[in-house]
Amino acid sequence: MRNLDETDLRILELLADDARRPFSDISDEVGLSAPAVSDRIDRLREEGVIRRFTVDVDQSTLSGGTPVLVRLSVRPEFVTGVRDALRDADPVEHLFVTADGEVTFHARLNGDALRIELDELVDLSTVSDYEVSLVESAEWTPTVSGTGFALECAECGNTVTSEGERARIGGTLYHFCCSSCLDRFQSRYDRLEAGARSEN
Template sequence: MHTLDEIDVEILSLLGEDARRPFSDIAETVGLSGPAVSDRVARLEDAGVINRFTIDVDRSTIRGGVPIFVQADVGGASADVDPLRERIGDADAVEHLFVTAEGDVWFYARAEGRNVRRWLEELLGNGDLEYRVTLMDDVEWRPSLGGTAFALTCAECGNTVDSEGESATIGGDAYHFCCPSCRERFENRYARLEEGA
């Protein structure tokens, strides 16, 4: 198992700033060749560290709306969080969605100016849920990888995978394990589930 080194973290940081940055530009910054950067990015994709390359659209430039931040108090009832999270996440006006450790759902959206209350009632339900709405003056979204410690987690036990760990492709997906016994337990359970299917 190859752990992430400083160059991997720097590559991730550069791609986080601009996912369309050419590998030749990244190579110049990190001191590698373009093909070496391409190989590292492919390895990070295979390992599941990079899941996709996306764009970050500033919706304020393409449509209006009232920028609001909503804090919905679900009350820690985990059964209620998933349907609410899905419903909110599917709304076109919602740009960022968060679930707190307490199980509450917070989100940032650009709601239609004249009907904010009606839109929220339709989205959250009439009186089913307590929520607070804050009108936003300015929003800046800056996800950062700087200073973040990256670590893969074991698919079997959840522990951190270090240089002693192993990787395996099972059923077409890449999995990482902290030790050979976790890999063996996972493979055995996977095989039993495949036989029962």
């Protein structure tokens, strides 16, 4: 797997600043042609470094609700389900899960019915404790400066180094830290695909 170079990092910085920046502007900044920039961005998307291009909307200008920061102490067996539910919830703007399983999110909720709305977002029976704080102001400034980039193994979650492997499975490019992880992932995928075919 090829490591990201300084040009890749600069392209990421420019896109983080303005995801709609034309390739011709980026090419002027990095000293490549626009088609070469396009190829690099396509590769960064395929590698999973760039997941999507999005719009940073200031919700306060568009909708009501009270901006809150909610910290949930979730029972370990429910962390994944709570995270998935919140990730798909419209009021949730930012979501974080810590290594010890605490789930924190920033959202705009109805201040008059906060507990009811929170219970609609998350099954509170999966939560041992929670804390809600009013947010005075919030800023989101993603940056790539000075950051070490590493891809995550699709099988075990470890960091994929230059010794890692990658494979296109079912049309998607996956990264693995070692051949054992690749073999386990491929075997499980093949079993699931065979099971799905036998049901049809």
